[in-house]
Amino acid sequence: MLEGKNPRLTLALALQEKARRARRNRLKYYKPYAKQREFHALGARCRERLFSAGNQLGKTFSGAYETAMHATGRYPDWWEGKTFDKATIGWAASVTGELTRDGVQRLLLGRPGLPAERGMAALPADAIKDVRPGTGIPNAVSQIVVRHGGGGDVQAGESVIGFRSYNQGREKFQSETLDYLWFDEEPPVDIYMEGLTRTNTTLGPVYLTFTPLMGMSQTVMRFLVEKAAGTSVVFMGIYDAGHYTKEQADTIVASYPEHEREARAFGKPVLGSGAVFPVPESEIIVTPFAVPDDWPRLCALDLGWDHPTAAVWLAHNLDADIVYLYDVYKRAKQIPAVHASAIKARGAWIPVAWPHDALQTQKDTGVPMRDTYRAEGLNMLPERTQFEDGSIGVEPGIQIMLNRMQTGRFKVFSSCEGWLEEYRLYHRKDGVIVKQMDDAIDASRGGIMSLRFAKTNTVSNFKRYRESWRS
Structure with a gap:
C-alpha cells in the first residue's frame, strides 16, 4: 500500500486521524484551569454552586463540560466532583431562547445550524443519540438524548438534557424531577428557587455560571450574604485564565468602565455608583509580609451576637503613612471570653479600640461589655472610638478610609478574606449605607478613627535592640 511505502504519508495520515478523533471527543481532552477545577470539585460536597467569573474566561465552558460528564458518565481520572453512575435527566438554562441556543446549546452540541459540527463540542459525537428540535427559534433544540456509560460501575442507559x-x-421550571440543573447567566430568584426545587428528590447539584453584572441581586445574596447551607462560591478573574498573557489581560481590564471592571474582569458583583468604596479591590490588596516591630499597631473591635463580633488589626507605616490591615477575626454567637482569647492570641499588648455600644450593660450581669473585655485581659483603650473632637460620625470615618484607599495609603493583606468579602458587598441604597454584613468594615473604620493610639511592642523592641547591642 502507498502508506507502507511512504512513512511520511503514513505519519501524516495517522496524525490527521488523531486530530479528527480529538475534535469528535473534546470531552476527553478537557483540561480546566485551577479555578475551574476548584468549582467542579466543590460539587462533591455542595449542592448549590456559583462560579462567579469575568467575561470570556471560561465559566460557560466549565458548565458545559460538567453537564456533558453528568450526561455521559465519562469522568476523567482527575475528577473530584459529583458523579452519576446511571443515566441522568438534567436541564441547561439561560436568559432567552436565543441565548440558550447560542451559549449552552452551542458549547454542548456544536454551532447551531451547522450539522457537521455536531459532536465537536462538549458532548462526544458517539454519545449523541438524538437531537430534538425546539419551536419558535431557528436552530434551537429542546432536548438531546445522550448515551450514558456502560462498563465498570457505570450503568448503560440514555440521559436527557433539556433546555x-x-x-x-x-x-416552565415546574413539574420535572431532575438529577442536576445548570443555570448559565444569572437567573431571577423565583426561577432559581423553582429550579432548585426540581432537584429536591434527588438532592442533585445545581450550578450557576455567570458574570455578576446585576449587583447585589437576591440570587447573588443567597450565595454571598445569606450563605445558605450547602452553597459555595468560586471567583475567577482574568489573571486566573491561561488564555491571556499578562499584557493582554492588563489591556482588557483597562478597557472596561471603572464601575464595571470588578465584575467583567474579576467576577465580583457590580455595585456601580452604590459602592461605598469605588476602588478596585486589586488596588488595595497586598501579599502578606512580616510586619516590622517598629510599626505601631492597633486592634479595633465591633460587637455582635447574631451577626459576628469582628476584630481587625492595623499596622501603621509612619514613614510612608500607609495603614496595613493585616489580620481579621469574625465569629458569631460566642461569649466575650471566646472572643477575648482569640484577640489576645494575636498580641495581648496591642491596644484595642472599641465602639460606643460597648458601654451598654449586659442584661445578665449589669456590667458594660467594655469592662467584661477588660476583665478578660484585653488592652482596651480608655475611651470609646471617637475623633479627637469627640465626634463619632460614620461618614467622616468612611471618607478618611476612602481617601486613604484612593491615595494608596490603605492596604489589606490578601489573607484577610473575611474583610474582603464585606468590601465586595459594602454599598449604598438611595444614598444610605446598607447595614448588612459590615462587621469587619465597621471595626476597621473605628480603627482608622483611633489610629493615633496605635503602639509598638516596647518589650519586643527592647529585646531586639539589646541583642543588636550585644552582637
Missing part, C-alpha cells in the same frame, strides 16, 4: 430559558417564566 429552558428564564423568559419563559417560572411555570
